[in-house]
Every structure is written in C-alpha cells, then in structure tokens.
Amino acid sequence: MTFSSMFFILGFLPAFFLIYKIFPKQSSRNIILLLFSMLFYLFGGLRFLILLTVEAFVGWAFGLQIEKAAGKKRLQSSLLAVSVLIFLAILGGFKYTGFIFSNLNQTLGTGLTVPSAVLPLGISFYTFKLISYTADVYHERVYAQKSFPVFLTYVICFHTILQGPIVRYADMRRELNNRIMDRRTFSEGMYRFSLGLAKKTILADHMGTLADQMFPASRGIAAVSPASAILGSICFTLQMYLDFSAYSDMAIGLGRAVGFHYKENFNYPYIAASVKDFWRRWHISLSSFFRDYVYIPLGGNRRGFARQTLNLLAVWLLTGLWHGADWNFILWGLYYFVFIFLENLIAHIRKGNAPGNDGTRHAASSIPVRILGHLYTILVFNFGWVIFRFTDFRQLKTALAYFLNWSSGWQDVSILLTVKNNLFILILCVLASTPLFSALSHRAEIRMQEKRVSKNGFYAVRLAFAGICFVLAICALAGATYHPFLYNQF
Structure with a gap:
C-alpha cells in the first residue's frame, strides 16, 4: 500500500481520520496512530513488521541503557x-x-548462492531514524523515551515510514504527547497532501511515461537517437524531483x-x-543526516x-551505497564528490587570495555568473x-555515448511530435520545479489579508483548491496504469 493507491486514499485514510477524530485524548490518539501505522506496514508482509518492531525495541532498549550509563563515557560509546x-x-x-555475493562470484568464481530476498519496505529510512535516536541520546540532545x-509510534508512523523524510526523534518528541488537531491544521495538511498527490499522479507519472518512451532503461536503448536520449533524460530528471518531492x-501534509x-x-x-547548493536543497533530511552523523x-x-x-x-561513497546496491550508485556518489571537491577547491583558493592575505578583492557574483552557475548545475544533475x-x-555505457554523439540522429520526427503533443505538461512540470506557484500562493494570501478576508475564508479557498486537485488526481489514478514511487526501492 502506498499513498497513491486507491485503497489508501478512499479507504485507509478516511477510516483513520474518522476514528482519530472520535477520540479526543492524546493517549488514545497515539494508540490509534500506532495501530493504523502497524496495519499500514503490515501490507508489506508480517515478517517485515516483526523485524521493524524488533529493531525498534533494540533501539529503545539501547537508548535507555546509554542514558543510564551517563558519566561512563567508554561504556556509552560501546553501547552506541x-x-x-x-x-x-x-x-x-x-x-x-x-x-x-554476485561480485565475489564474478571476480573470484566462488559460486556463492546469491540470495533473492525482498527488501523490507523503508528499511533504509527507519534504520537511519534508529541510528539518529541512539546517537542523539548519547550526545544528550534528547532524553531516552521511557x-x-x-517510541514505536515514532519509528513506524505511517506518514514517513516508507520514503521519509528522515524525521529525528528530537523533532517529534514534544508532539508525540502534545499536539493539536483542529480545522486549521487539518485544512493545511490536506491541502499539502492533495497538492502532493496531484504532483505525483498528474505530473510525475506522465514524465515517467515519456522518459520510458524516449529513454528506456529496462529493455535496452540500442535504437534510441541522441535527441531522444537527451529529451528522455530531461523527462526523467523532472520525474525524479516531482515524484520524490510529491x-x-x-x-508532511498527513503529519500536519x-x-x-x-x-x-x-x-x-x-x-x-552550484552543486553544493543543489545538495543543500535536495533530500534535506538525508543530507543533514550524513552531515551530522558522519561528516562532522x-x-x-x-x-x-x-x-x-x-x-x-x-560521505559520498556512503550516499551512493545508501541509494542502492549497484555499482552505478557508487559511481553516482563519486560523480557528485568530484564536483563538490572542485567547488571546495575553488573556494579554498579564493579564500587564500581574499583581502587580508594579498589585498585583492572579489566582487559579489554578478547576474551573468549566477546564470552560468545555474546552467552548469543543471547539466551536472541532469547527467x-x-x-x-x-x-x-x-x-x-550505451546511454552515455549518445550524449557525446552530437553529429547525427537529430532529425527525429517522432520525438518532435512527442514534444509538441506534450508541450503544455512539460512546461507545467518545469514551472512546478520552481518556487513560482508557491510565490503566487503567498501573494494571494497577502492580497486576501489586504482585502480583510477572514482567515477562515482563506483556508476555505485553499481547501476548495485542494479538493479540485484531489479530484483530478483520482481521475488520473483511475485512468492510468500503476506507477510506484521511485524511492520505494531504496
């Protein structure tokens, strides 16, 4: 079960909100949240639910023991x-x-049996939640949960269990026992949820279909033209952001x-x-995890x-490995390491030539420089x-060769026709990857305040807009084949 399945949207979620609303006490609501979260995860398999529960118990027990060993740093370090x-x-x-095992078989001819076990849903995400918790208790950033x-509710909460964000215990501890659900929070949350659902079903899935048509990854790409490869890569780039951010x-909307x-x-x-700026903005919870628990x-x-x-x-070797157990992910991590290293090297050289060292002065980055930096960053992350x-x-190797073969294959009539037929949604997807719509929404809120429209009126308008997005998303789901979230595999 995923957020974009009909059963979740029309069955699981309404039942959860109805039962959750009936019981006003926080303790009762925590029990309901825990039970529904366990039910949600149970759709992935009972054995995986048992595994997650056992791991959560281990993290909870170690957190208590680390806190109990306060003042005994060596023991605490060992427990951590x-x-x-x-x-x-x-x-x-x-x-x-x-x-x-497969690499040992290929390199050493060992003949090991390669296991084909199914990956537990969300294991990469909840593992990092557990690590961050025990580390934060060790560093006395939080008290251990008694x-x-x-604690299990924090780990298994169905809002974030499958694909994050990687929510730290410090960010949830107060609201686990003291939070407010009212008309405002509900409307804000469902507005955000509906926008995400529409972004996934209407935009991301459409970009995924175009990417598979122009730049397939599963059935070979021997007949793909350079124009098709480049445009297909752009569609996949848009799909990656729209899908995961959705x-x-x-x-975030369900939580709110x-x-x-x-x-x-x-x-x-x-x-x-810049590439560094890109990674400050992309998958922030993962980047901050590696920064706080590895890099620092x-x-x-x-x-x-x-x-x-x-x-x-x-950090970048681990980032690549975290995303998948294949050499391309390791290569992908090293690829970004090279660019960030070069940006750091340039900054290091400039720092050495800064005022106070040799008296030179560097002007603030001009608009043309920023534009060039933006274009360079687009080329880097698209590639x-x-x-x-x-x-x-x-x-x-075949796919990369098309990006270097610019001498032939550009007169691709089918690709031009595909772009023409999908031009509107391509433009919409590009705009949805920018702050434009967020800025327009903020501006509309300011204008409504200037016209003294009540906050209830504003939230009513937003909820109506969310309803329109929700209906359109349901229509898209009903008329399309199933497209799982890309990060399900991680």
Missing part, C-alpha cells in the same frame, strides 16, 4: 557502537548481501493534518546555482582541506540522473 553495528548489519544483510509504544509533500510539524525535505533544488564526527572541515576532502569522500537511472553498466 554496538547498536549502530546491529542496525547496519541488518540493513547490510538485506540490502547488500546479494550485491557482495515508553516503548510511544511523496514528501504528502507525508494531525498536528505534527515535519521539516521540509526539498527546497526547489533545480534552481540551485569525522572532523568536518575543522582539520584542514585535505582531511575535509577525505571526509567528503566517505547525474542518467548515471542513477541505469543499473546495468553496458546500458549505461
């Missing part, structure tokens, strides 16, 4: 290390065993509807003017440029998504 190793061992066992049901919108305030996970990354503990940028570079290399898309290296 053991808990992290347990979580990573389970993640690695499910996610990377097949990858390791109630296991409350899930985050829906998760019942009183949770989850942090934003995307900040329009496609308007970034390794020394961050406090031990010189060379050490900073090694720390970044470790990066090509690497991300192809897990088969032979197909990846």
Whole structure:
C-alpha cells in the first residue's frame, strides 16, 4: 500500500481520520496512530513488521541503557557502537548481501548462492531514524523515551515510514504527547497532501511515461537517437524531483493534518546555482543526516582541506551505497564528490587570495555568473540522473555515448511530435520545479489579508483548491496504469 493507491486514499485514510477524530485524548490518539501505522506496514508482509518492531525495541532498549550509563563515557560509546553495528548489519544483510555475493562470484568464481530476498519496505529510512535516536541520546540532545509504544509510534508512523523524510526523534518528541488537531491544521495538511498527490499522479507519472518512451532503461536503448536520449533524460530528471518531492509533500501534509510539524525535505533544488547548493536543497533530511552523523564526527572541515576532502569522500561513497546496491550508485556518489571537491577547491583558493592575505578583492557574483552557475548545475544533475537511472553498466555505457554523439540522429520526427503533443505538461512540470506557484500562493494570501478576508475564508479557498486537485488526481489514478514511487526501492 502506498499513498497513491486507491485503497489508501478512499479507504485507509478516511477510516483513520474518522476514528482519530472520535477520540479526543492524546493517549488514545497515539494508540490509534500506532495501530493504523502497524496495519499500514503490515501490507508489506508480517515478517517485515516483526523485524521493524524488533529493531525498534533494540533501539529503545539501547537508548535507555546509554542514558543510564551517563558519566561512563567508554561504556556509552560501546553501547552506541554496538547498536549502530546491529542496525547496519541488518540493513547490510538485506540490502547488500546479494550485491557482495554476485561480485565475489564474478571476480573470484566462488559460486556463492546469491540470495533473492525482498527488501523490507523503508528499511533504509527507519534504520537511519534508529541510528539518529541512539546517537542523539548519547550526545544528550534528547532524553531516552521511557515508553516503548510511544517510541514505536515514532519509528513506524505511517506518514514517513516508507520514503521519509528522515524525521529525528528530537523533532517529534514534544508532539508525540502534545499536539493539536483542529480545522486549521487539518485544512493545511490536506491541502499539502492533495497538492502532493496531484504532483505525483498528474505530473510525475506522465514524465515517467515519456522518459520510458524516449529513454528506456529496462529493455535496452540500442535504437534510441541522441535527441531522444537527451529529451528522455530531461523527462526523467523532472520525474525524479516531482515524484520524490510529491511523496514528501504528502507525508508532511498527513503529519500536519494531525498536528505534527515535519521539516521540509526539498527546497526547489533545480534552481540551485552550484552543486553544493543543489545538495543543500535536495533530500534535506538525508543530507543533514550524513552531515551530522558522519561528516562532522569525522572532523568536518575543522582539520584542514585535505582531511575535509577525505571526509567528503566517505560521505559520498556512503550516499551512493545508501541509494542502492549497484555499482552505478557508487559511481553516482563519486560523480557528485568530484564536483563538490572542485567547488571546495575553488573556494579554498579564493579564500587564500581574499583581502587580508594579498589585498585583492572579489566582487559579489554578478547576474551573468549566477546564470552560468545555474546552467552548469543543471547539466551536472541532469547527467547525474542518467548515471542513477541505469543499473546495468553496458546500458549505461550505451546511454552515455549518445550524449557525446552530437553529429547525427537529430532529425527525429517522432520525438518532435512527442514534444509538441506534450508541450503544455512539460512546461507545467518545469514551472512546478520552481518556487513560482508557491510565490503566487503567498501573494494571494497577502492580497486576501489586504482585502480583510477572514482567515477562515482563506483556508476555505485553499481547501476548495485542494479538493479540485484531489479530484483530478483520482481521475488520473483511475485512468492510468500503476506507477510506484521511485524511492520505494531504496
């Protein structure tokens, strides 16, 4: 079951809100949230629900023991290390065993049986939630949660369990026992959820269909023209943002509807003017996790440029591996490491020539420079998504060759016709990847306030707009084939 399934939208979610609204006490609502979250996850398999519950119990127990060992730093460090190793061992066992065995067979001819176990839903996300919790208890950023049901509610909450955002316990602890669900929070939440649902079903899925037509990744690309490859890669680039940010919108909206305030996970990354800026805006909860629990503990940028570079290399290797157990994901992580290293190197050289060192002065970045930076960033992340898309290296090699073969194959009538027939939705998808619609919504709110329209009136208008988006999304779902969220596989 996913957020974009008819059963979830028309069955599970209305039942949850109805029962949740009937019981006003927070303790009762927590029980309802926990039970519905367990039911939601149960659709992925009973054994995976048991695994998640056991892992949550391990994290809860280690958190209590780490807090109990306050003042005994060596013991606390050992407890933290053991808990992290347990979580990573389970993640690695499910996610990377097949990858390791298949590579050993290819390189050493070992003849190991490659397991074909199904990956537990959301394991990469809830593993990081558990690691962040035990680490935060160790660093005394939070108190250990005494109630296991409350802690399990944090881990398994159906809003974020499958694809994030990676919500830290520190961000939920107060609202786990003290949150407000009223007309305003519900309207805000359902507005955000409906926009995300429409973004997924109307925009992202359509871009996915075009990407598969022009730049297929599953059935070989021997007959694809350069024009088709480039335009198909652009469609896939749009699909990646619209699909994943749509899930985050829906998760944040579901949380807001019942009183949770989850942090934003995307900040329009496609308007970034550098690769570093792109990663400050893309999948913010993952980037901040690696920053706070890997990069900074390794020394961050406090031990010189060379050490900073090694720390970044470790982060980007892990980022690539986190996304998938294939060499293309490792290559994808190293690809971004190279560009961020080069940007850091340029900044390091400029810092050495800054005023106070040799008296030179650097003017603020001009508009042309920012435009060039933006174009450079677009080329980098669009090419990066090509690497991300192809897990088969032979197909990846063929795909990359088309980006270098600009001498032939541009007179592709079918591609021109496809673009012409889909021009409106292509433009809409590009605009949806920018802050334009958000700015227009904010401006409309200001104008309504200037005209002294009541807040209830404003929220009523927003809820009506959400209703229109919701109906259009349902129509799109009813008339299309099923398209799972891209990040389900991670």
